[in-house]
Amino acid sequence: MSAENQQPESLVQIRDLYKKFNISGDFLDQLKFKGGKIVREQEYVHAINGVNLDVHKGEALCVVGESGCGKSTVARTVMGLLTPSKGNISYRGERIDNLEDKALMPYRKKMQMIFQNPYASLNPRMTIGQTLMEPVKLHNPTWTPTEIRDKVHEVMFSVGIDPSWGERFAHEFSGGQRQRISIARALAVDPEFIVADEPISALDVSIQAQVLNLMMDAQEKRDLTYLFITHDLSVVEHFGTRVAVMYLGSLCELAPTKSLFAAPRHPYTQALLSAIPRLEDDRPSHIKLQGEVPTPVNLPSGCVFHGRCPHANDRCKQEIPMLIATDDGGQVACHGVEEGRL
């Protein structure tokens, strides 16, 4: 088989994933007076609703969408920080969402996470050296102190933090430097896969590009795979191999980055992209969506986007669209595209 016909290797598999959060409050909050009787009612936020997604080895898969669409919940569920309400997560074909702590250890070494806020994610009572040494020791129990120190120095150097600063505390560093240290902590255990949840959005605009370049550099040198959560489409255009677009807990489109920006298929993706300021004259005019995103407590019937979609018909109001394959190797969940109307 020629190289271009080969299927990409799937590193992480997200299957039929649902996550709902119980927001009913305590027992007394749940009691409601209805039809002359007291009844107990539970309320849920339906944060993820049937997401299927594969992360390919070596890619940077960006997940985009407006605030509250479920991006972070996908990231946290993949990392085992949240338990799926339904569905499962596999790593190289092995299910990991139901593993006990001990069985999960080898995967914790392979899978690392970088968080949005470098101020909150570093322990203020530990020196940077201690912060970086801790995971190296944990995941390499047979290593000598010299091997551990060498590894810490190597990752500090690779993220542009002087290894001689190991005795300093997190508060002695700027936001950009702290995020570099968080990246170093993730890299210190030689992971294969990194989930980065809005890793640059808390940083000054002037240093966002530096941190992004650092992550791209690390990807190339260390053969990393990223699941990159962001609301910033200009970041995606530079960083992403493929893009997954989410709306109200569902995946509406998945496509190679170039195709998505050149020819978005889903009406929601088209509206999102039309909002990016561009210099070219041929840019599509801004598509202004009607109304607000509905509440994830009471999901709309049919396509979750139908209430705001300029192309919705009766079928869209009733039937949930399935993801269908597109010519460019992507997928789109839209009745209009499937019917050839769009």
Ligand SMILES: Nc1ncnc2c1ncn2[C@@H]1O[C@H](COP(=O)(O)OP(=O)(O)OP(=O)(O)O)[C@@H](O)[C@H]1O
């Ligand atoms: N622990 C929780 N309890 C209740 N609701 C939650 C919880 N975590 C997330 N949610 C809700 O789930 C939905 C999805 O949240 P999530 O943080 O995944 O979205 P997001 O796309 O990452 O948004 P943002 O970019 O603002 O972080 C939102 O409605 C959010 O309020």
